[in-house]
Amino acid sequence: GxxxxxxxxxxxxxxxxxxxxxxxxxxxxxxTMFWYRQFPKQSLMLMATSxxxxxxxxxxxxxxxxxxxxxxxxxxxxxxxxxxHPEDSSFYICSAPLTxxxxxxxxxxxxxxx
Amino acid sequence: xxxxxxxxxxxxxxxxxxxxxxTYTDSSSTYLYWYKQEPGAGLQLLTYIFSNMDMxxxxxxxxxxxxxxxxxxxxxxxxxTGDSAIYxxxxxSxxxxxxxxxxxxxxxP
Numbered sequence: 530g531x532x533x534x535x536x537x538x539x540x541x542x543x544x545x546x547x548x549x550x551x552x553x554x555x556x557x558x559x560x561t562m563f564w565y566r567q568f569p570k571q572s573l574m575l576m577a578t579s580x581x582x583x584x585x586x587x588x589x590x591x592x593x594x595x596x597x598x599x600x601x602x603x604x605x606x607x608x609x610x611x612x613x614h615p616e617d618s619s620f621y622i623c624s625a626p627l628t629x630x631x632x633x634x635x636x637x638x639x640x641x642x643x
Numbered sequence: 644x645x646x647x648x649x650x651x652x653x654x655x656x657x658x659x660x661x662x663x664x665x666t667y668t669d670s671s672s673t674y675l676y677w678y679k680q681e682p683g684a685g686l687q688l689l690t691y692i693f694s695n696m697d698m699x700x701x702x703x704x705x706x707x708x709x710x711x712x713x714x715x716x717x718x719x720x721x722x723x724t725g726d727s728a729i730y731x732x733x734x735x736s737x738x739x740x741x742x743x744x745x746x747x748x749x750x751x752p
Contacts, residue, residue, distance in 0.1 A: 535685070563739065563740065570747075571744070571745075572731065572742045572743060572744045572745050573686075573731070573742045575739055575740070575741075578739065620683075622685055622686065624686075624740070626738075631674060631676055631688060631691055631740075632676075632688070632740060633688075634678075634685040634686040634687075634688075635685055636684060636685040637683070637684060637685045639683065
């Protein structure tokens with residue numbers, strides 16, 4: 530079935546540095562990618578929607594300058610957390626809609642900022 | 644906007660049935676989904692139901708949809724320890740998925 534490959538699965542970075550998370554669609558083209566954030570023991574909150582070749586759409590309260598999203602090709606969408614701080618530590622998950630069976634999700638990235 | 648609610652925790656004995664409930668406010672969703680999340684992992688689609696259906700059965704899983712009450716449930720028959728995870732219901736709303744808060748299912752041996 531359609532798979533989204535998300536990397537890295539786990540990253541630890543120092544405060545003030547930037548971290549890039551990649552999601553690649555395997556065997557299908559993802560014109561849209563959703564980026565979610567999940568705090569411990571909480572639900573997934575949609576951060577932004579990226580569309581190939583156009584600017585991402587951010588949800589209310591999400592800083593677009595802090596969470597840079599790029600969707601330059603039909604198989605790759607990236608989320609860059611810029612100038613990361615400890616409060617950015619979270620679990621980030623990408624998801625792509627499918628023509629059948631709803632949505633497919635990446636395996637998630639656990640970001641820890643120290 | 645859409646509001647999706649679930650009870651936070653459910654504990655069952657191995658072999659019993661589990662029923663996880665979900666209520667929502669927006670009735671315009673075409674599909675309603677159930678996802679499973681194991682610790683530190685992404686989401687796995689378990690099953691989904693089309694909004695014009697009342698029930699869907701898929702092996703040990705039974706989904707019931709009561710559109711009048713805006714209530715969705717997931718029944719897991721013969722629950723196993725491997726079913727221990729967090730279960731999310733999710734609805735399509737304005738071409739986005741809106742998730743419930745998740746129900747943590749604990750299966751006791």
